[in-house]
Amino acid sequence: MGVVTPRTATPPKQDRSRATRQKLLESAVACLAARGWSGSTVSVVAEHAGVSRGAAQHHFPTREDLFTAAVEYVAEERSVALRGLRPQGRAEAVAALVDLYTGPLFRAALHLWVAASNEPQLGGRVAELEARVGRETHRMAVELLGADESRPGARETVQGFLDMARGLGLANLLTDDQGRRERVVAEWAGIVDRALG
Template sequence: MAAMTDYRLVRGAATRRRLMDAAAECLAELGWAGSTVAVVATRAGVSRGALQHHFPTREDLFTSAVEHVAERQSAALRGLAGAGAGAVVHGIVDLYTGPLFRASLHLWVAASTEPQLRPRVVELESRIGREAHRTAVELLGANESVPGVREVVQGLLDMARGLGLASLLTDDRERRERVVRRWVSIVEGVLGAGESSPSGV
């Protein structure tokens, strides 16, 4: 009986992950209007009833999907520990110019007109934003007690979001790379200045 229960739990967790992956993919590709529960269930290869067993509402499904993908990509980003500022800056930009940002953006837009969705998305994005900032600080070895360092880290994240928005409609990789190279120089310069400060402040 215990073995059967364990099997069902494992199978249920796998189905849940598959649904969240499918939901994030649909949101990135089809937007909020096109990402119906039925479309996600079909992509995940499960019945609509099975989907609603795991996610009773559409809001449950898509907020969970974005959080799931964000956690997975954050873990991948943390794999850059020790790789240097250049790799970290590029990794952060890749995060915000990829499918996760596109899916998140569709969720933000939907939340602006869906009252039942808005508080959940506001809370989710606040949590993801805090985690992104904390991860960037750790990876860059940034000392935020040094004047200007916190603003540079936040500016880096804001810049990456801006590039993500710009990439939605046009292929601007060449311009983006020039911007990223400049930001690598800025980050290295500020962090280097902080490290060389005798007082650390």
């Protein structure tokens, strides 16, 4: 009978590496949302993730590498959040879409936009990913709102609503005025419902 080697509880190296990379990306997003671009260094992200700076630099040799990957991560997470929405009715759809623009993923995306405007290494990638997320957001909004874009003004109504939601997300950076936001969302739910029939 052969010798039976006990299984170790330690995950394989490749799994640990993937987990470390995931922690770093999640931490980069959290740091961006909380501290902005200037406060989100590789050291800060590594500390937040609970890994050494060396481990962080193994996965992402430069700050630009880390945050370019974070751009892709944020775009994918925002897409996942969009696809996960299951509102019942237009009013709930309006509120759910606004929530996407006032949450931490959008806050991190805003900081990436600002950083991209000053960092050429990020600019092109952020613009490309935001265009993709923007198209997907519009497509999902059309679906969730039950909009018939063949009707005159329907496309503009959906886009105007999304622009308003983005504006609420921007305002939310400075103050969390939930009461005001709820009133605006309720009003927009009525506008969207009347405009889309």
